Amino acid sequence: MFRLRNEVAAQRILDSIRKEDVNLRFMHVCGTHQDTLVRFGLDPMLREVGIEIRQGPGCPVCVTTTAEVANAIALAEAGRTIAVFGDMLKVPTPIGSLGDAKARGHDVRIVYSVEDAVRLSSEVKHMVFMGIGFETTSPTTAAVMVEKLPDNFSVYSCHRLLPPALHAIINMGEFRIDGLIEPGHVSAIIGVDPYQVFSTKYGIPQVVTGFEPLDLLMAVHMLVKQIKEGRAQVENEYGRLVKKEGNPKAIKLLERVFRPVDSAWRGFPMIPQSAYDLKEEFDDHNARLVHEDVLKDRPPVEEEHRGCRCGEVLRGIIESHECPAFGKGCTPRYPMGPCMVSREGGCNIAFRYQGKM
Amino acid sequence: MCLAVPGKVTSIDGNQADVDFGGVVRKVNVSLVEATVGEWVVVHAGFAIEKMDEEEAKETLELWNDLLDQEEEL
Numbered sequence: 065m066f067r068l069r070n071e072v073a074a075q076r077i078l079d080s081i082r083k084e085d086v087n088l089r090f091m092h093v094c095g096t097h098q099d100t101l102v103r104f105g106l107d108p109m110l111r112e113v114g115i116e117i118r119q120g121p122g123c124p125v126c127v128t129t130t131a132e133v134a135n136a137i138a139l140a141e142a143g144r145t146i147a148v149f150g151d152m153l154k155v156p157t158p159i160g161s162l163g164d165a166k167a168r169g170h171d172v173r174i175v176y177s178v179e180d181a182v183r184l185s186s187e188v189k190h191m192v193f194m195g196i197g198f199e200t201t202s203p204t205t206a207a208v209m210v211e212k213l214p215d216n217f218s219v220y221s222c223h224r225l226l227p228p229a230l231h232a233i234i235n236m237g238e239f240r241i242d243g244l245i246e247p248g249h250v251s252a253i254i255g256v257d258p259y260q261v262f263s264t265k266y267g268i269p270q271v272v273t274g275f276e277p278l279d280l281l282m283a284v285h286m287l288v289k290q291i292k293e294g295r296a297q298v299e300n301e302y303g304r305l306v307k308k309e310g311n312p313k314a315i316k317l318l319e320r321v322f323r324p325v326d327s328a329w330r331g332f333p334m335i336p337q338s339a340y341d342l343k344e345e346f347d348d349h350n351a352r353l354v355h356e357d358v359l360k361d362r363p364p365v366e367e368e369h370r371g372c373r374c375g376e377v378l379r380g381i382i383e384s385h386e387c388p389a390f391g392k393g394c395t396p397r398y399p400m401g402p403c404m405v406s407r408e409g410g411c412n413i414a415f416r417y418q419g420k421m
Numbered sequence: 422m423c424l425a426v427p428g429k430v431t432s433i434d435g436n437q438a439d440v441d442f443g444g445v446v447r448k449v450n451v452s453l454v455e456a457t458v459g460e461w462v463v464v465h466a467g468f469a470i471e472k473m474d475e476e477e478a479k480e481t482l483e484l485w486n487d488l489l490d491q492e493e494e495l
């Protein structure tokens with residue numbers, strides 16, 4: 065929680081924003097930002113001073129498509145061991161969730177790191193690691209790919225790239241974006257430069273920021289200042305972690321291991337060059353190829369659960385509580401969509417901290 | 422998912438390091454960073470993804486403090 069001095073600082077920042085007398089709408093793309101905004105009650109405080117902040121497609125579990133989850137389930141049903149990050153387990157699909165598959169006796173393992181999956185390979189016949197996540201996570205997958213790997217280990221890469229999604233959401237133009245709050249940990253890897261185009265081409269002010277309440281308030285303050293001064297730039301509030309050039313070692317690894325491919329995201333039919341598949345050199349460990357026989361026979365699934373509006377939540381068009389199912393048919397215990405499953409999903413966060421809204 | 426937690430490197434053996442998260446020490450893969458013992462790293466999914474810059478951390482605090490002082494003068 066806020067330390068006293070922080071509370072004073074927060075109030076000062078809010079006061080100075082209030083004086084500007086603005087009515088602005090910003091977007092961030094990070095579940096951890098959303099958590100900070102809601103947990104510390106910043107969201108209502110900011111609304112009071114004329115700032116509305118929406119979460120865009122910044123929740124890796126949420127943007128993973130139903131088809132991808134269904135593929136993982138199909139692999140498990142076909143006797144492959146699937147290793148996933150915990151948040152994936154309860155994502156519902158028309159053929160159930162990975163958790164349901166596990167309950168039926170199929171081998172689904174929760175791992176904390178891709179290295180756990182590599183280690184577990186010695187215990188099983190076929191190990192498939194489902195790699196999800198943005199540029200914060202994809203370098204960890206890349207790091208193991210360049211090491212000596214067990215023959216029975218493969219990666220089902222569902223990794224996504226963040227900047228193409230920003231392009232998509234800006235171009236869709238479904239609502240006004242007065243400023244972008246860029247995610248600190250993705251930026252720690254990719255640096256500041258990939259965002260420049262959104263300022264130069266679209267005139268959108270941007271601030272890369274961290275995850276303390278004061279980081280976010282500072283970011284808003286800096287965005288308001290840019291707007292008042294008629295500037296549109298990428299500023300970095302999170303200099304204690306994010307360097308302009310990012311993490312060159314990680315970037316090099318990403319380039320060595322992955323190639324960008326077109327991909328659907330939940331809520332987005334197709335975003336060009338927005339996902340990472342493994343390069344040819346890694347064909348022997350690419351689950352899409354190694355287990356092609358299973359994947360090609362999987363019956364098609366309907367992408368969105370009837371009544372679930374996750375896609376719109378991820379595009380920032382509606383807020384979670386505007387979904388009629390929120391807190392009624394859909395709760396973290398009985399989720400209808402991934403936005404209620406993942407601890408980074410807008411619906412889950414809104415539900416958990418409901419008292420603070 | 423992108424949640425990442427800062428900790429201090431207490432020892433390094435190849436790609437693996439012991440990182441102290443406020444008293445809890447865990448094994449972390451440090452192959453993505455050039456970290457040395459005593460430095461702070463931010464850890465995500467078992468990997469250190471970047472080093473925390475202490476000087477910059479201080480500057481952030483100063484930035485916040487400056488803002489406070491500025492506003493105080495108004």
Ligand code: SF4
Pocket residue numbers: 371372373374375377384387388389390391394395399400401402403404405411
């Ligand atoms: S509340 Fe549930 S049903 Fe509604 S959008 Fe969120 S996850 Fe989907």
